[in-house]
Amino acid sequence: MEVVIQQLVNGLFLGSIYALLALGYTMVYGIIKLINFAHGEIYMLGGFMGYFFINKLNLGFFPALILSMAGAAVIGVVIEFLAYRPLRKSTRIAALITAIGVSFLLQNGMIYWLGPEKKSFPQAIEFKNYQLGFIQISNIQILILVISLVLMIALQLIVKKTKMGKAMRAVSVDADAAQLMGINVNRTISFTFALGSALAAAAGMLIGLYYNSIDPMMGVVPGLKSFVAAVLGGIGIIPGAALGGFVIGLLETITIALGFSDYKDAVVYALLIIILLIRPAGILGKNIKEKV
Amino acid sequence: MKKFSFLFASLFLLAACGPTAGGGASGGGNKTEGDTIKIGMNMELSGDVSAYGNAEKEGITLAVEEINEAGGVLGKKIELIEKDNKSENGEATSVAANLTAKDKVVAVVGPATSGATKATIPNMTKAAVPVITPSGTDDSITVVNDKVQEYIFRACFQDTFQGVILANFAQDNLKAENVVIIGDNSSDYAIGLTKSFKDTFTGKIAKEETFTAGDKDFQAILTKIKDLDYDAIYIPGYYAEAGLIIKQAREMGIDKPILGADGFGDEKLVEIAGAKNVSDVYYTGHFSEKAPATDKVKPFVDAFKKKYDKQPSAFNALGYDSVYMLKQAMEDKDSADSKDITEGLASLKDFVGVTGKMTMDKDHNPEKSVVVLGLTEGKETSADAVEPK
Numbered sequence: 001m002e003v004v005i006q007q008l009v010n011g012l013f014l015g016s017i018y019a020l021l022a023l024g025y026t027m028v029y030g031i032i033k034l035i036n037f038a039h040g041e042i043y044m045l046g047g048f049m050g051y052f053f054i055n056k057l058n059l060g061f062f063p064a065l066i067l068s069m070a071g072a073a074v075i076g077v078v079i080e081f082l083a084y085r086p087l088r089k090s091t092r093i094a095a096l097i098t099a100i101g102v103s104f105l106l107q108n109g110m111i112y113w114l115g116p117e118k119k120s121f122p123q124a125i126e127f128k129n130y131q132l133g134f135i136q137i138s139n140i141q142i143l144i145l146v147i148s149l150v151l152m153i154a155l156q157l158i159v160k161k162t163k164m165g166k167a168m169r170a171v172s173v174d175a176d177a178a179q180l181m182g183i184n185v186n187r188t189i190s191f192t193f194a195l196g197s198a199l200a201a202a203a204g205m206l207i208g209l210y211y212n213s214i215d216p217m218m219g220v221v222p223g224l225k226s227f228v229a230a231v232l233g234g235i236g237i238i239p240g241a242a243l244g245g246f247v248i249g250l251l252e253t254i255t256i257a258l259g260f261s262d263y264k265d266a267v268v269y270a271l272l273i274i275i276l277l278i279r280p281a282g283i284l285g286k287n288i289k290e291k292v
Numbered sequence: 293m294k295k296f297s298f299l300f301a302s303l304f305l306l307a308a309c310g311p312t313a314g315g316g317a318s319g320g321g322n323k324t325e326g327d328t329i330k331i332g333m334n335m336e337l338s339g340d341v342s343a344y345g346n347a348e349k350e351g352i353t354l355a356v357e358e359i360n361e362a363g364g365v366l367g368k369k370i371e372l373i374e375k376d377n378k379s380e381n382g383e384a385t386s387v388a389a390n391l392t393a394k395d396k397v398v399a400v401v402g403p404a405t406s407g408a409t410k411a412t413i414p415n416m417t418k419a420a421v422p423v424i425t426p427s428g429t430d431d432s433i434t435v436v437n438d439k440v441q442e443y444i445f446r447a448c449f450q451d452t453f454q455g456v457i458l459a460n461f462a463q464d465n466l467k468a469e470n471v472v473i474i475g476d477n478s479s480d481y482a483i484g485l486t487k488s489f490k491d492t493f494t495g496k497i498a499k500e501e502t503f504t505a506g507d508k509d510f511q512a513i514l515t516k517i518k519d520l521d522y523d524a525i526y527i528p529g530y531y532a533e534a535g536l537i538i539k540q541a542r543e544m545g546i547d548k549p550i551l552g553a554d555g556f557g558d559e560k561l562v563e564i565a566g567a568k569n570v571s572d573v574y575y576t577g578h579f580s581e582k583a584p585a586t587d588k589v590k591p592f593v594d595a596f597k598k599k600y601d602k603q604p605s606a607f608n609a610l611g612y613d614s615v616y617m618l619k620q621a622m623e624d625k626d627s628a629d630s631k632d633i634t635e636g637l638a639s640l641k642d643f644v645g646v647t648g649k650m651t652m653d654k655d656h657n658p659e660k661s662v663v664v665l666g667l668t669e670g671k672e673t674s675a676d677a678v679e680p681k
Contacts, residue, residue, distance in 0.1 A: 256512035
């Protein structure tokens with residue numbers, strides 16, 4: 001029993017990283033119906049920016065976190081401006097393929113620039129272990145959970161309570177109508193990319209701190225899995241993405257704990273297929289009949 | 293229309309026959325012509341395991357420079373042709389074909405890893421050009437289905453040998469009776485290591501867990517084994533995942549000895565795990581300054597430090613030895629043609645390298661000593677040279 005609970009706790013940390021990433025996928029999809037496959041690479045860039053801010057500028061973890069979130073926000077906006085905006089009126093498949101292209105460009109660019117080796121992330125926060133009853137938790141795990149939750153709540157507040165959030169929701173319902181009502185659609189979309197990218201960068205830095213290893217290809221698998229998480233929760237729905245992330249993290253941990261570690265990726269994708277078959281709109285999705 | 297396609301088909305056939313027919317006519321393998329001996333290098337210079345490839349390249353380059361400065365081999369200079377296989381098996385195959393067919397090298401050093409080396413076997417055998425892998429330790433590189441691969445040699449010991457040494461080390465030195473295995477089951481290398489360990493170890497395997505290359509989270513596995521009764525953890529795998537396992541295990545409070553093979557042998561292991569976590573960690577190495585296998589070690593270390601301004605690693609040493617093995621094979625046979633080098637390598641006897649004194653056995657594996665290195669706080673603190681039994 002104790003082991004089971006410890007395993008669930010393990011799954012929670014993994015899940016919170018997927019959740020942070022899934023939020024970016026879901027917001028971008030919600031607003032312009034684009035699956036931004038370069039999102040995993042923003043997560044990777046976030047990790048590397050944190051690495052440089054801490055190593056070269058000797059910043060503490062939190063200033064570095066804020067700076068790399070800001071940096072990633074700028075990169076997200078630039079990518080949207082250069083790669084996706086010119087294609088906004090094109091077919092959806094064109095934008096999707098461009099996103100895959102951007103993702104490869106970022107991976108290979110980083111390999112070209114810094115080499116493909118794993119780099120060890122500076123351990124800016126001294127590691128400590130806590131024993132809560134029979135559960136063992138480290139300060140870094142707590143940090144991951146707290147930062148993720150704070151960011152998720154902040155995001156929810158931005159979307160629900162601010163003017164920009166209102167604009168985002170309006171654009172996601174009908175971009176043309178929103179424009180007629182005086183909303184600057186381009187700025188709203190840029191803002192969405194900035195928000196999603198900042199969250200991804202935070203996830204990248206947290207994972208760097210947790211595992212102490214970053215490399216240019218680190219975004220590929222988490223990127224795909226958090227995309228699954230977003231679809232699982234109901235793509236376009238913010239709480240759904242967070243929920244999906246936690247579900248995937250737990251599922252993966254449980255699979256390994258049961259001794260099927262070789263099949264952990266397969267189980268995640270199998271779950272995606274099952275959800276798409278029985279509840280295509282996702283766990284929190286409403287079943288709206290689309291006009292075809 | 294039909295006529296045309298027939299014409300094209302026959303043209304294609306002719307074109308396809310061309311190089312093969314040419315190669316056949318030369319009697320198998322490439323010959324040395326002119327004043328240089330062309331040796332190819334098929335290495336992982338980028339990609340997942342580029343740390344090995346680049347380290348071996350340094351050793352190879354140093355050996356070639358030394359030999360050329362001392363007048364070359366048989367009065368001819370060595371010309372090294374370097375190619376990157378990007379740590380991909382498919383790429384390694386085409387590099388092998390390229391080196392043998394286009395550059396006409398008489399011998400090849402590399403790839404560094406077992407999988408990539410195995411992928412090049414068909415091409416090297418077809419071209420009849422000998423290849424030495426400095427660090428491909430998988431048994432089935434040199435012997436496939438009980439058949440010795442005529443042109444494939446290695447400068448290192450093989451996995452079964454490493455697994456056997458580690459199992460003995462666990463029993464004799466660590467007095468371990470129960471062992472947990474956390475093995476990578478996505479590489480031939482780690483699967484071979486697991487098997488030979490299990491075949492030799494007489495104690496109990498308390499638990500066997502597996503992971504795949506690229507995994508980062510081992511909390512779930514470690515949580516499972518934490519409260520089991522065992523004396524040591526054996527991790528057949530490469531440094532990238534092993535480093536993470538060591539870090540996560542030590543942070544979780546698991547302080548049992550950790551054993552691994554030569555895949556641990558990279559400074560990245562300590563970097564990723566964090567130096568303070570790397571204590572009571574043992575691995576089989578090809579080379580150590582602390583337990584020098586031969587009196588070639590000292591001059592090698594000095595020359596290496598002078599050129600690269602750092603301590604040589606086992607992979608530097610193996611790359612270096614590979615080139616000298618080729619040199620000795622050429623001198624023994626007084627020829628720098630592929631066919632003679634192959635024979636020379638197969639009958640190599642009492643070759644003194646920096647990683648040990650070697651004699652090639654009938655399966656193309658060198659019989660040599662093994663060093664088991666012990667790490668405390670990330671530093672090498674013990675080295676036991678183990679002679680082959």
